[in-house]
Amino acid sequence: MSSTDPASARPAEQRRTALDAVHRALGATMTDFAGWDMPLRYGSERDEHLAVRTRAGLFDLSHMGEITVTGPQAAALLDFALVGNIGAVKAGRARYTMICRADGGILDDLIVYRLADTEFMVVANASNAQVVLDALVERAAGFDAEVRDDRDAYALLAVQGPESPGILASVTDADLDGLKYYAGLPGTVAGVPALIARTGYTGEDGFELFVRPEHAVELWQALTKAGEGVGLVPCGLSCRDTLRLEAGMPLYGHELNTSLTPFDAGLGRVVKFDKEGDFVGRAALEAAAERAASQPPRVLVGLVAEGRRVPRAGYAVVAGGDVIGEVTSGAPSPTLGKPLAMAYVDAAHAAPGTAGVGVDIRGSHEPYEVVPLPFYKRQK
Amino acid sequence: MSNPQQLRYSKEHEWLSVAEDGVSTVGITEHAANALGDVVFVQLPEVGDTVTAGETCGELESTKSVSELYAPVSGEIVEVNQDVVDDPALVNSAPFEGGWLFKVRTAGEQDDLLTADEYTAFTAG
Numbered sequence: 001m002s003s004t005d006p007a008s009a010r011p012a013e014q015r016r017t018a019l020d021a022v023h024r025a026l027g028a029t030m031t032d033f034a035g036w037d038m039p040l041r042y043g044s045e046r047d048e049h050l051a052v053r054t055r056a057g058l059f060d061l062s063h064m065g066e067i068t069v070t071g072p073q074a075a076a077l078l079d080f081a082l083v084g085n086i087g088a089v090k091a092g093r094a095r096y097t098m099i100c101r102a103d104g105g106i107l108d109d110l111i112v113y114r115l116a117d118t119e120f121m122v123v124a125n126a127s128n129a130q131v132v133l134d135a136l137v138e139r140a141a142g143f144d145a146e147v148r149d150d151r152d153a154y155a156l157l158a159v160q161g162p163e164s165p166g167i168l169a170s171v172t173d174a175d176l177d178g179l180k181y182y183a184g185l186p187g188t189v190a191g192v193p194a195l196i197a198r199t200g201y202t203g204e205d206g207f208e209l210f211v212r213p214e215h216a217v218e219l220w221q222a223l224t225k226a227g228e229g230v231g232l233v234p235c236g237l238s239c240r241d242t243l244r245l246e247a248g249m250p251l252y253g254h255e256l257n258t259s260l261t262p263f264d265a266g267l268g269r270v271v272k273f274d275k276e277g278d279f280v281g282r283a284a285l286e287a288a289a290e291r292a293a294s295q296p297p298r299v300l301v302g303l304v305a306e307g308r309r310v311p312r313a314g315y316a317v318v319a320g321g322d323v324i325g326e327v328t329s330g331a332p333s334p335t336l337g338k339p340l341a342m343a344y345v346d347a348a349h350a351a352p353g354t355a356g357v358g359v360d361i362r363g364s365h366e367p368y369e370v371v372p373l374p375f376y377k378r379q380k
Numbered sequence: 381m382s383n384p385q386q387l388r389y390s391k392e393h394e395w396l397s398v399a400e401d402g403v404s405t406v407g408i409t410e411h412a413a414n415a416l417g418d419v420v421f422v423q424l425p426e427v428g429d430t431v432t433a434g435e436t437c438g439e440l441e442s443t444k445s446v447s448e449l450y451a452p453v454s455g456e457i458v459e460v461n462q463d464v465v466d467d468p469a470l471v472n473s474a475p476f477e478g479g480w481l482f483k484v485r486t487a488g489e490q491d492d493l494l495t496a497d498e499y500t501a502f503t504a505g
Binding site: 029040041044045046238241242308309310312331332339362 | 417418421439443444
């Protein structure tokens with residue numbers, strides 16, 4: 001048996017999070033992720049996945065890149081640098097947005113938290129943190145605003161799943177009922193100062209807790225104890241990937257990359273042309289929007305397997321003997337019990353229920369059903 | 381984890397029982413099963429197929445990756461484990477027992493296979 005898993009190739013230097021010793025003590029299988037040595041899974045990734053869907057899971061996401069933007073023109077800078085209308089975000093709220101190149105290509109997808117009128121925290125993907133930081137610093141020229149690299153200032157823990165509000169409520173006085181989805185407020189969790197955000201990447205209700213690295217272990221242990229009675233388990237990046245896939249959430253490097261504009265990715269709604277002033281990529285994105293309206297690009301769709309063979313990123317989507325698209329992410333779904341994939345396919349084959357679509361799995365054409373995304377939506 | 385003493389092992393992480401009446405049972409080791417993660421699909425050779433030592437004869441698919449299955453010995457397939465085809469998680473839960481993969485009528489000697497102690501040292505290194 002020989003594995004084709006790229007995780008087995010490890011670079012020489014890896015960064016470790018403040019929770020590294022905790023992961024090792026828990027027996028985690030570690031993997032390289034964007035230069036960080038991160039927990040892939042602690043036991044069975046399927047069990048971790050199902051725990052998040054039905055109870056709660058605890059994640060270390062300290063590899064994510066935090067960038068603080070402050071100053072009188074912080075909002076104006078972000079409106080210029082990003083495609084979203086950041087000036088319209090109220091203090092205490094968060095927004096999903098993107099940073100694009102001048103040619104409209106996606107540099108990264110981001111969550112921007114407005115902590116105060118003149119203070120924002122931009123959270124970038126680990127693999128793009130330096131690229132985003134460099135772009136923001138460059139785009140800040142001429143603005144009365146400061147861009148600060150805060151990657152080392154934060155550890156990030158996430159509690160996700162239906163039991164997460166109860167678990168967090170037992171260790172904080174913060175008003176969680178008043179904390180809406182995509183909002184964040186400063187508070188104290190288990191005696192530790194934290195930015196408490198109701199965000200996540202799992203399709204479940206949950207929280208992300210930004211704390212100083214020296215408090216990470218204490219907070220992890222307090223949350224573990226608080227979740228003991230309701231089945232909270234530590235969760236690795238493997239189940240995080242299947243959770244976000246079921247929830248139809250894009251992953252940079254898979255569904256998003258610099259060769260695609262937000263309109264090509266089916267996420268044109270994040271581009272706000274009606275905001276004040278120019279922004280990086282505006283002209284190219286206006287052209288991309290027109291192109292997408294008149295000549296539909298490939299469409300991001302869901303594929304559900306009829307059999308059990310698993311589609312992987314890069315596999316061809318086929319119909320009638322022709323290649324009509326490409327798989328961007330694929331995995332067996334613990335919730336649905338079938339292999340799933342996200343794929344870009346030609347518009348002519350993108351309608352749910354389109355007949356005759358398959359995936360070329362190492363030479364064999366396996367039948368797949370085209371379905372709308374997401375595959376899974378939690379019951380509220 | 382311990383590797384049963386009575387088995388022989390390949391460097392591709394298959395185990396092989398010492399042939400009785402010329403037939404050996406083949407599976408993958410606990411070390412390999414742990415490295416793969418949850419196995420969700422197995423493709424095995426068919427009864428009557430001839431397999432060649434060191435060549436691929438199937439595949440094992442887990443959440444994150446697909447791995448090729450190599451024949452640790454040459455011979456003819458005389459039985460495949462339908463239980464593991466129906467429930468691939470057996471590879472993880474009982475790699476040396478209920479998670480066996482196939483039985484092969486061996487055609488040659490298996491001189492280059494490792495003993496349990498040699499395999500334990502191999503995977504520790």
